[in-house]
Amino acid sequence: xxxxxxxxxxxxxxxxxxxxxxxxxxxxxxxxxxxxxxxxxxxxxxxxxxxxxxxxxxxxxxxxxxxxxxxxxxxxxxxxxxxxxxxxxxxxxxxxxxxxxxxxxxxxxxxxxxxxxxxxxxxxxxxxxxxxxxxxxxxxxxxxxxxxxxxxxxxxxxxxxxxxxxxxxxxxxxxxxxxxxxxxxxxxxxx
Numbered sequence: 001x002x003x004x005x006x007x008x009x010x011x012x013x014x015x016x017x018x019x020x021x022x023x024x025x026x027x028x029x030x031x032x033x034x035x036x037x038x039x040x041x042x043x044x045x046x047x048x049x050x051x052x053x054x055x056x057x058x059x060x061x062x063x064x065x066x067x068x069x070x071x072x073x074x075x076x077x078x079x080x081x082x083x084x085x086x087x088x089x090x091x092x093x094x095x096x097x098x099x100x101x102x103x104x105x106x107x108x109x110x111x112x113x114x115x116x117x118x119x120x121x122x123x124x125x126x127x128x129x130x131x132x133x134x135x136x137x138x139x140x141x142x143x144x145x146x147x148x149x150x151x152x153x154x155x156x157x158x159x160x161x162x163x164x165x166x167x168x169x170x171x172x173x174x175x176x177x178x179x180x181x182x183x184x185x186x187x188x189x190x191x
Contacts, residue, residue, distance in 0.1 A: 003035065003042045010058050012088075014121035014128050017055075017157075021164050025156060033156065036072065043072050046156055051140075051148040052076050054085040055156065073107050073135075082136040084148050085109075086117065089131055089187065105188045109133040113185040114142045115149065116177035119157075122165045131187055146178045 001009075004019045017025075022044065025033040033055075036043040040063035046053040054076070059069045076083055087104065088097050112132040120127045134145045150172050158169045169175070 003037045006042050007056050013123045051082040053152040080137055082140040084134045086130040104133050109135045111186045111188045112142045112145045114180050115146050119175050
């Protein structure tokens, strides 16, 4: 099974970029968009000057619990930059969502509770809420994480969207919000 099939089987359709989109990013934005692939994993990430954004992290069921996810994150942490990623909110009917959050909590990630993220899927036309997690070696502010998410959305998520999907994603200010008063909503503290 190739890398895209692995991701496509694991991630919900509303979170997936098309294969063409990802291949275009690797080809045309290869200086910042990267793929790390092995027998039991696929890691797609963006590396900019002051942060890393994990687009997709897949570890096969066969390799879970063996420390592979930890090793992949450690490799990124060694770069000394903040790491940002999107996760689904906990769905108690899908035990993977809670396991995923517990994994990131163990790895030292924090919930950016002041950031709202509601993106309309071009595949389903439904608006999906996602949570933003981050790890920072320098105690980056949630405002800095918000700016990193905005940059990622504009550089990566919406890259050539009209050309690739026939329509454009919503503007960044319609998708991402920042509200400092949302600090009491930490999803990781509830685990």
